[in-house]
Every structure is written in structure tokens, then in C-alpha cells.
Amino acid sequence: MEPHENTGHPRRWAILGVLVISLLVVVLDNTILNVALRTLADPVHGLGASQGELEWSINSYTLVFAGLLFTFGVLGDRSGRKRFLVIGLVLFGLASLLSAYAQNPGQLIAARALMGVGGAAIMPVTLSIISNVFDPRERGRAIGVWAGAVGLGVAIGPVLGGALLEHYWWGSVFLINVPVVALGVVLVATLVPESRDPNPGRVDLLGVVLSVVGLVALTYGIIDGGEHGFDRPLVWASIVGGLAVLAFFVTHELRSDHPSLDVRLFRVPRFAAPVTLIGLVFFAAMGVMFFNAFYLQLVRGYSPLETGLLFLPFAGAQLIFAPRSAAMVRRFGGRAVAVTGLLLTTVALGAFVLVQADTPIWMVTVLTFIQGAGMANIMPPATESIMSALPREKAGVGSAVSNTVRQVAGALGVAILGSVLSAVYRDDIAPAVAALPAAARDAASESISGAYAAAGRLGPAGPALIGSANDAFVTAMHWAAGISAVVAALGILVALRWLPGPTAATPTTPAPAAAEPELAGTA
Template structure:
């Protein structure tokens, strides 16, 4: 791939760093891999963390969502900071913070410590991810930008695969904390690449930081997710659950009101007046809602029901990532030919079909069926990422690329956080309901936690079996019903995931632009 090829129509107005644009893209991909792998690497470690840190299912959901919520809440601010002081500086700061948080997370002594350090990792990740897209948008001219964004989006597929696979490999040989240390050398490579090839870029007329908006957005999302996760563990009749949901919704309404009132909003809500922008943002949010939420319950299916090791479960998720990595770069070309509407709608149709196919995954389903279903899911998601991202970025002026990239990434993160919270809570509630009184034969101290998660149930069974006696025989009889209960709960949760994909398909068919016709 040549680094000196110039578009004929733009030879007089080439952006800074154009000659090194492909090296810049490679560096931004390394940074993106670190941020996404820092999140996805946790997925295969969840059952291990539950055992080693004695964590509840709710705490595990928070270990994922603390990162995502801080990430989403600070994206706007980091985008503005990058526009003001320079995206190169923000990238270096973000990589440093992320690496520090990774080291601290690796040596957490409890689930609460892990949640806190994951939040710190989210601070760094929020600086890095939007800056990568902003740099790409500035370095590549319009004629090549779609292709570059396609490669950028495809890299997320590699991270989706690389995270679980690398995490599983590490867990085969080292203690659980080592999964977080993998990001440190990747951060070092990213810093080196930034210093060598990435040009500085900033907005000549940057906005101001919206501190009230940032605080309102984080508070609203945290309280909402708290209510959702609590509903899954304590039941939806719980007063505190509905109180938290009401307060979260109220804070979200205040956030929107403030964004419309302030002269320097953290989120420019006026962008959502564009049907194409809103449809693309909604499509990305629903895509990551399905991806993050489904990965959460699929890992438990693979390790808890099928008995896979962390490495085996990480390998089983590779088809999702390969589908994304293969289709994301190609989807830009397909969108140029057939229109973003047709490509994204096809992608969501495939996603819905894959989640409908989860109904076929029983306790003894053949491996090929699992892999085919996950491949279909990845191909569908790969079809939507690049066209939806390009639809968002095409609305935003180049000098506002940081803020536009922040919007693009925030909807992904909010969608993913809600996916883990909502689908995880549905899964926990359905599992507890199906398992019923079967847990009563387990040790009293383990019953409450055992009813939330298949891994917790099987861990309690193993403890009872080691103790021996009549209790061991009774506990052993719980294992098979627990697996059946989890599969039933997963089927129910997958129906909701498929429904979200159908809604997303309708959204893009109605509001996303079709093929641009030339005369």
C-alpha cells in the first residue's frame, strides 16, 4: 500500500501528515486495539473473577460498566480538550492513564477495588478512542476517509477476538490479574508510534468544557444502570430499583435540558435534528447493546454450561471478531455502491437472525452450530459499523472532528453499558426464576449468590461435593437443572436481543440515507 499516492483532485489541499497517513492509521489502530481489548479481555475472565474475588453477578456487571460509564461520560470532554490543546497530546495522556489503571486493576484485592480501577481505565480510554478517529478524519481527505474508517472499524473486530483469546491464554498460565497487564506493552507501542508519525491537530476555534453537563451525564447513567442491575438481582418489584430508575431518568432529562440551554454543550443535541445522524447513532448504540450484552451471557454459556476453559471460550468467540474484521472494511465499499441504508439494514437482519439462532443452542448443541451462529452475528455487525460511523462523521465539520468522534464513541459505549446492564439483569432474573428452589440443597451461605449465576451455582456444588456426605449427593443433583435453567434464561434474553436488532433495522430503513445517485 503506497504512502505517497495522492488523490488528483486534492493535490493542492492535502492535510498535514498526509504523506504518512497509512502509518498514522496503523498507530491509531494500535491505540484502538488497546482500548477495546482492555474491555473485551475481561469477558472470558468473568467466571474466574467470580470465583477468585468472591464477586456477585451484580459486581461483575459493574466491573464492566464502571469502565464503560466513565468512558462514555468523559468522551465529550476529552473530545473538546483534544480540539483545544491538540489530539496528539490527549492521546499520550490517555495511554498513560489507561496503562496506570491497568496495573492497579491487576493487583486489586476485592471486587470493589477492581470496579474503581476499571473506572480509572475508562478515564484513559475516553481520551484515546475519540482522538484516534479525529486524527484519522484530519489526516485522510474525504475521498479516502471512508476506506480508512473501514479499516479502523475492522480493527475493533480484531480487538473483540484478540481480547478474549489473549485473556484465555493468559488465564491458562498466570493469575487473573495478568489479563490487565497485557495492555501495558501495547500502550508503550502506541506512545512510540504517536511520537514518531502522528501530526498535531486541533480546532482553531475550540469550545469550552461543560463541567455540569459531564457530571450530569455520568450521574444519570450510573443511577440508571444501578437501577437496572439492582432490578435483576433484587427483583423488579423493589422500591429502590424503581426509585433509582426514576432519578436516573430525571437526571437524563435535566442533562438534555442543560445541553440545549448552554452555549458550550458537552453534547451538541442539535446534531440529532439530522435524521441521518440520529439513525446512524441509534444503529451504533443498538449494535453495541447487542454485542456487549450477548458476549456477557455467551461467556457464561460456554464456560458454565459447556464446561469450556477460558482459552476455549475465547477461541469460540473468534468467529464474531473475524466477521466484524472482514466485513467492516468492505462495508464502506458496499455502502458506496448500494447505500448505507441497504448495507446497515442487511447487517441488522443478519444480527437478528443470529440471535434467533441462539434458540437452537442447547446444553449439548454441536460446536459447529455455535460457531456458525457467532459467525453470522459478526458478519452482520461488520456490515453496520463503518457505514454508520461514516454517516455520523460526514455531518461534522473537520475542525470539530474531536467532538464528532466523541458522539460516535459515546453512543457505542452507552449502548454497550445498557446492553450489559439490561440483558445481564434479564438473564439473572430469568435464571433465578427457572432454578427456583433447587438451590435450597446447597450450603445456606451460598444460596443467594448461587441463584444469580450458573458459575456461582456450580462453584457451590463443587464446594459441597468436596465436603462429602449426603449434602454432596444432593448438591450434585443441582448441576444439570442449573445448566438447563441457564439455557432457558439465555434463550429468553436472546429474544430481547433479536428484537433490538429488528428495531435497529427499522430505524435505518426509515431514516438512514439511501444510495447517492449521480447523473
């Protein structure tokens, strides 16, 4: 074959468009629910869900989604990626329909868990199919479009949710998925070719079970600890137990002659380094997005729709810079592009330390734009490095690992930074609530939302409590932002030390197994 010949599929760009549609519906649903929580808690216009039930309506999706990402990526490689994509879309659409017409919080939680199964089947195979249908020389550009779709979905989810809630009932935030999924199924069946590992071997059933159990247990401990505190035995039993199961999984994979994941891959810097980088970035970014939503809606008083609109600069930056990042990588190398993106992200996250309750809102939107621009230039080179470390037929492994790390790191970021936020807030507001009645003091000490609710029952003393709560929350936000910036800065050190430079920025073929001893078992 001549070096100039393009080995990609003739309809690869149309296929990419179909994959973006499939991916958007999953990413949108990850964020669209946040703006509906207040309505779902309303016993008249919603389901009358308690605070704990609202938390589980989010976490049931996250736990299942994160726990099955790795497994479904591997099974998609073996059983057929197109097949898994169609199955995932059908499950996601069915679960969306069930969520829209749930009669009580328990039904909604169960439907959201089923939605997580569908989402876990969809997301990893989209990236696997990209690696299969695109020539390696075009793969970076295609991954840039894919990454831009992820950023766009994260940003426009709250906008779409807020707009729907202003005109329709709460179930519309789930029902909107159904026609999009139906379109996606038709397009996938028509355009996307089937692909799989040509030499699948035996399925590592024990490895699959261990990976699911370990990831679910670890993720549960992280999320539950963030919600209710890390001072309970159940949380540490879940975290330690999950880590122990994952350690056994690694040991089993090293000894197995048909592993679901050859863990020797993590000895290859161009695979391990970008996976670590993605984890650090999403730990920092998801934690900041978590407290920024509270800051905009409570401290600044914006509605859910207005809050969503204020995140549009993040989406705009993703749309502008993500598709261009592949060309930047070709010109300057993956390391330089990723480090620049990390510097921008670190500056944006760290600048939240300076944001106050009366900071001009345009300054906050500038920070979200800078963060979006930075992350748009991190994900494509990192993802390209991961995917280029593996042969095409093993693309699902890289996709599943990177997405699982992203989900778990994001959950860890929200849990740990949320715990920091709560602890600093409680300490800072304690003097202001000491003289309040017990019920109001407990509510105001628990969260800024509780303080606003308590202030509504205090009459003339209410405005003073709101002012104190805002000041305490802003102080807590500064601590969380500082930690986020430090974590993002660690990513700079990882990128400088281990990401490939300009000479390795544009691989034309995946590295052969003989060139990397650690890849011998995957080729």
C-alpha cells in the first residue's frame, strides 16, 4: 500500500456526524437533570422527591455508567461495535421514556440506572468506531470534533433543560431524548459499518466481573462520602473494598492468558500519561462546575435558564478550539498543545479564588471561556495519544479506560471538593447562626440552600443571614478553586514529562507490537 493512500472508510465524515448525534444525547443527559431538581422536589408540579432521592436520581446513572464503561468497551470490540451502539441507543431511549413518565422517585431512580446502562454502551464504541473508520492521519482531527461534541453537550444541557422547564412539564427533559435516539438508530443502521476484533479469543468473564464490582464499589464510596461525609465505616469499606477488588483485577489480568485488558499497557508512557492527564483535568474541572452552578443560582440569583446561558462561553470555546487542536498538534506537537491547554485551564480555575459575590458577571463568563479553550486543547492530544498506543482492533480498550477514568475522576472531584466546600462553609457561617433557633441554625449550617430556606422564615433577620451565607460560600469556593488549580497544575508536570513531543505528534500507523514490548499481548 502506498504511503499516500487513505485507508479510511469512504463515508467516514458522515459516520462521524452520526456518532456525534449518538454521543450528544448521552452527554446532554449528564447535565440536563441538574436544572430540574427543584421542580422534581415540588409535590405539586413534580414528584415530591426528598433531597436524598434527588441525589440518587443523579448517582444511579453515574454509578452504572462509570461501572460499565470499561466492560462495554471491551465487549463491543469482541461482539461488534455497531451492534452495541444500536443496543445502547434503544436502551437509552426506553429508559428516557420511563423516566419522563415516572410516578414516584423510586421509579425515576430505577429508570435512570437503566439509562446509565444504555449510555455506557454508547459512549466507548463511538470513539472505537472513529479509530476504525478513519485513517490515522485524519484521526486526530476526527477526535477533535468528537471532543468538541462532548464539551458542547456539557454546556448546552442546562440551557436546554431550563428552556424546556419554562414551557413544559418536568418529564420533557427526558422525553426530548426519544426522537433524537430514534433518529440515531436509523442513521447508525444505515451508515455505520460493523467492526470488531478479528481475533477476539475467549471472554475474560472473571476480569469483567471484577472490573464492574471494583469500579462500582469505588465510585459509590466516592459519591456517598461526598454527600454524607467520609467519617462513616460504610464509605471507607466501599472505597477500600473497591480498591482491593481492582487490585485483584490487576493481578488476575497479569496472570491471565486471555485478559480483557493487558495492564502492561500502563508501562507505556504514551498510554498511561494521557490517561492520568484526563483524570487530573476532570477532577479539577467537574469540581469547579459543581460549585459554580450554586454560585450563579444562589449567590448571584440567576434562574436555571440564565445560569445555563452563562455557560455558553464554555461551549463556544469548545466549538472554536477543539476542531483546530489536531492541526496545532501536527504543527507544535501533542506535548506543547496539551501544556498550553493545561496552563489556560489552571489560570481559569485559579482565578475563581478572586471571584466575589459582586464580581462583574462578564468576568466570570471570561473565565469559563478560558477554561473551555484550555480543555479543548487538552482532550484531543491526550485522547489521540491513548488511541495511537493501541492497534485499531483494540480501540475499545483505550476508549473505555479513558472514559472510565474521566467519570471516576469527575465523581471524585465533586465528592472531595464538595466536602471541602461544605466544611469551610460550616466553619465560616457558624458565628452568624449561633443565636438562631435550632431548626434554622441546623438548616443554615448544612448548606447555602438551607440558609436561603431558613432566611425565608426569619422575617427581618433573613437578609442578614443571606449575606452571611453568601460570604461563607464564597470563602469556601475560594478554597475549592485553589485545590482545583493545584490539581490541574499537576497535569502540566505529567504532560511535560511523558507526553510525546513534536517528533511523535503525528503517527501514521499504530506502533507495532514489536516496537513496544508492553503492546505484544494486544496486537
